[in-house]
Amino acid sequence: MGSSGGIQIPNRLPLLLSHEGVLLPGSTVRFSVDSPRNMQLVSQRLLKGTSLKSTIIGVIPNTRDPGQDIDDLPALHKIGTAGVAVQVVGSNWPKPHYTLLITGLCRFSVTSLLKERPFVLAEVEQLDKLEQYMTPSTHSVSAEDGELGELSQRFYQAAVQVLDAVSLEERFKKALPLLNKQIEGLKLLQKTRKINPDNEKRGGVFPGRQFNLEDEDEDEDGDDTASLERKVHNANMPDAALKVCRKELKRLKKMPQSMPEYALTRNYLDLMVELPWSKSTKDCLDIRAARTLLDNDHYAMDKLKKRVVEYLAVRQLKTSLKGPILCFVGPPGVGKTSVGRSVARTLGREFHRIALGGVCDQSDIRGHRRTYVGSMPGRIINGLKTVGVNNPVFLLDEVDKLGKSLQGDPAAALLEVLDPEQNHSFTDHYLNVAFDLSQVLFIATANTTATIPPALLDRMEVLQVPGYTQEEKVEIAHRHLIPNQLEQHGLTPQQLHIPQDTTQAIISSYTREAGVRSLERKIGAICRAVAVKVAEGQRLAKTNTVTENSTQHKGEILNRISNTLSYHQGRDKAAPPEMPIVIDHIALKDILGQPLFELEVSRSSGWKHGEESAENELLSSFFKAVVLKLFSPQPPK
Numbered sequence: 001m002g003s004s005g006g007i008q009i010p011n012r013l014p015l016l017l018s019h020e021g022v023l024l025p026g027s028t029v030r031f032s033v034d035s036p037r038n039m040q041l042v043s044q045r046l047l048k049g050t051s052l053k054s055t056i057i058g059v060i061p062n063t064r065d066p067g068q069d070i071d072d073l074p075a076l077h078k079i080g081t082a083g084v085a086v087q088v089v090g091s092n093w094p095k096p097h098y099t100l101l102i103t104g105l106c107r108f109s110v111t112s113l114l115k116e117r118p119f120v121l122a123e124v125e126q127l128d129k130l131e132q133y134m135t136p137s138t139h140s141v142s143a144e145d146g147e148l149g150e151l152s153q154r155f156y157q158a159a160v161q162v163l164d165a166v167s168l169e170e171r172f173k174k175a176l177p178l179l180n181k182q183i184e185g186l187k188l189l190q191k192t193r194k195i196n197p198d199n200e201k202r203g204g205v206f207p208g209r210q211f212n213l214e215d216e217d218e219d220e221d222g223d224d225t226a227s228l229e230r231k232v233h234n235a236n237m238p239d240a241a242l243k244v245c246r247k248e249l250k251r252l253k254k255m256p257q258s259m260p261e262y263a264l265t266r267n268y269l270d271l272m273v274e275l276p277w278s279k280s281t282k283d284c285l286d287i288r289a290a291r292t293l294l295d296n297d298h299y300a301m302d303k304l305k306k307r308v309v310e311y312l313a314v315r316q317l318k319t320s321l322k323g324p325i326l327c328f329v330g331p332p333g334v335g336k337t338s339v340g341r342s343v344a345r346t347l348g349r350e351f352h353r354i355a356l357g358g359v360c361d362q363s364d365i366r367g368h369r370r371t372y373v374g375s376m377p378g379r380i381i382n383g384l385k386t387v388g389v390n391n392p393v394f395l396l397d398e399v400d401k402l403g404k405s406l407q408g409d410p411a412a413a414l415l416e417v418l419d420p421e422q423n424h425s426f427t428d429h430y431l432n433v434a435f436d437l438s439q440v441l442f443i444a445t446a447n448t449t450a451t452i453p454p455a456l457l458d459r460m461e462v463l464q465v466p467g468y469t470q471e472e473k474v475e476i477a478h479r480h481l482i483p484n485q486l487e488q489h490g491l492t493p494q495q496l497h498i499p500q501d502t503t504q505a506i507i508s509s510y511t512r513e514a515g516v517r518s519l520e521r522k523i524g525a526i527c528r529a530v531a532v533k534v535a536e537g538q539r540l541a542k543t544n545t546v547t548e549n550s551t552q553h554k555g556e557i558l559n560r561i562s563n564t565l566s567y568h569q570g571r572d573k574a575a576p577p578e579m580p581i582v583i584d585h586i587a588l589k590d591i592l593g594q595p596l597f598e599l600e601v602s603r604s605s606g607w608k609h610g611e612e613s614a615e616n617e618l619l620s621s622f623f624k625a626v627v628l629k630l631f632s633p634q635p636p637k
């Protein structure tokens with residue numbers, strides 16, 4: 001660079017063809033570079049050069065499609081701006097590119113093209129004096145240029161015209177209409193935007209943009225991370241977790257949003273702030289109330305209820321009770337899950353069921369490491385996130401159905417969860433920091449102890465829940481199942497009545513189970529059939545258009561119910577049925593179909609005594625004949 005007559009730019013300059021912005025003297029613009037010629041310029045000139053001179057390049061507007069730069073050189077714009085590359089950042093994602101930060105120095109005009117490849121090199125003539133941007137008298141011009149540089153993204157063509165205007169007078173002529181346009185736009189924006197009084201109080205209103213003092217410098221993303229940071233500090237997490245979160249937050253702030261890792265880190269931090277590190281419900285245990293509640297919810301199961309009450313009583317006396325883990329073992333549908341739910345209710349705790357049937361991967365319990373694609377926390381941490389407190393009742397359903405696979409043994413992972421000596425520092429692979437599970441009350445259920453891994457069984461106290469007798473089932477149906485089903489179907493006892501002998505018939509002819517789940521389903525089916533009739537009856541009563549013989553139904557029960565309706569409507573045509581619809585044996589058959597176990601029952605009951613003895617006699621005489629034949633002495637040959 002020469003010294004006389006001001007600072008001179010080199011008369012040969014490598015040219016960066018820019019299609020996304022216009023560099024003006026005095027402004028600093030970021031350019032993203034990915035076309036072959038520009039990439040070569042960066043790698044061969046900017047990255048290899050060691051002198052200050054090698055950082056000076058010319059930036060020329062390229063109005064042609066950047067993709068066409070590959071073969072022939074576009075007709076070059078005559079005027080460009082020489083600038084210093086103050087920063088070069090390279091990245092391979094989403095495709096190889098460089099990002100350059102260039103400060104404009106002065107205008108130049110291209111006098112001749114020296115070479116086109118690997119990058120464009122041209123002989124140039126300096127148009128502006130470099131000093132004019134350094135002296136205070138001309139500062140306003142460079143500031144104005146800087147502002148225009150920012151606008152140039154939006155007014156590309158106009159900015160190119162400003163670049164071409166070498167004389168100051170001409171430049172003002174070109175720039176002033178642009179500035180006026182911008183001022184008008186801002187005024188309009190200010191008018192249309194409602195000014196939020198809150199923002200006014202805290203900060204101020206900048207034309208065109210509302211801001212407050214707290215997040216003055218933040219864009220939407222920055223705002224997001226700031227609120228995340230606040231959440232991290234309010235989450236009340238232990239020091240170790242807080243340290244990890246701070247570290248991740250720091251990384252997140254430095255990451256561009258487009259990076260895939262950004263979303264991963266963000267999800268991780270979201271989970272960390274959502275976890276109930278120190279949020280718990282207060283136990284409200286009253287042993288008498290607990291006993292009453294268990295009795296009200298469940299018929300029979302006296303032994304189980306007694307042991308549960310004992311367990312709760314000990315917990316009341318010693319709040320920091322470590323173990324044992326109760327495991328209810330019994331056939332399906334005997335109320336194991338339901339007792340677990342009642343325990344949570346008596347304690348006033350949140351309840352969460354974790355179905356373990358078919359789980360054969362360790363990471364189901366313990367989560368995946370974050371390095372895995374699609375990694376997630378395990379079911380325990382997920383459960384805690386769902387309930388939002390750190391002392392829920394977790395029902396580990398069907399521990400006997402845990403599987404094993406190459407992905408590890410989930411039962412082994414459960415050992416750590418259930419062991420009171422270890423579970424205060426349970427480490428999920430995804431979280432990678434310890435979470436205290438010691439406040440969680442675990443209850444397990446299983447159909448059999450035979451398939452529960454011995455080490456797991458060893459940590460649990462097994463409580464057998466036997467199946468019910470026929471009488472117990474009838475009681476359970478009338479005390480619990482029928483009232484529950486009536487409520488679930490929007491019916492009342494005044495609308496539907498199931499007599500005891502019908503219940504017995506359902507149990508013996510339509511269900512064959514130790515528990516009462518099928519029985520509950522059958523009662524549900526009856527409720528549905530009756531609900532249709534009641535709803536129809538109400539509609540008929542409302543419209544009052546029913547004639548006595550209006551209904552023709554397929555099944556007999558439907559006819560019977562219609563008859564009941566007609567009977568009432570005959571007396572008072574507007575009234576809905578008042579008498580409960582009674583489900584007798586015929587109605588039962590109409591709703592549930594043929595008895596499933598009728599064959600066996602009818603064979604044993606229908607076998608007449610006389611027929612049975614005749615057959616027996618026939619059989620015994622046949623056997624006698626065979627025995628005689630076998631053991632009679634052989635006649636001598």
Ligand SMILES: Nc1ncnc2c1ncn2[C@@H]1O[C@H](COP(=O)(O)OP(=O)(O)OP(=O)(O)O)[C@@H](O)[C@H]1O
Pocket residue numbers: 297298299300301330331332333334335336337338339445446447476480481515516517520
């Ligand atoms: N003794 C009982 N008193 C009242 N209701 C009962 C009783 N036993 C079972 N029930 C009811 O039977 C239904 C099925 O019970 P639950 O789901 O608790 O069975 P389970 O033993 O957990 O079955 P599974 O082993 O298949 O999970 C529930 O609606 C429950 O309320």
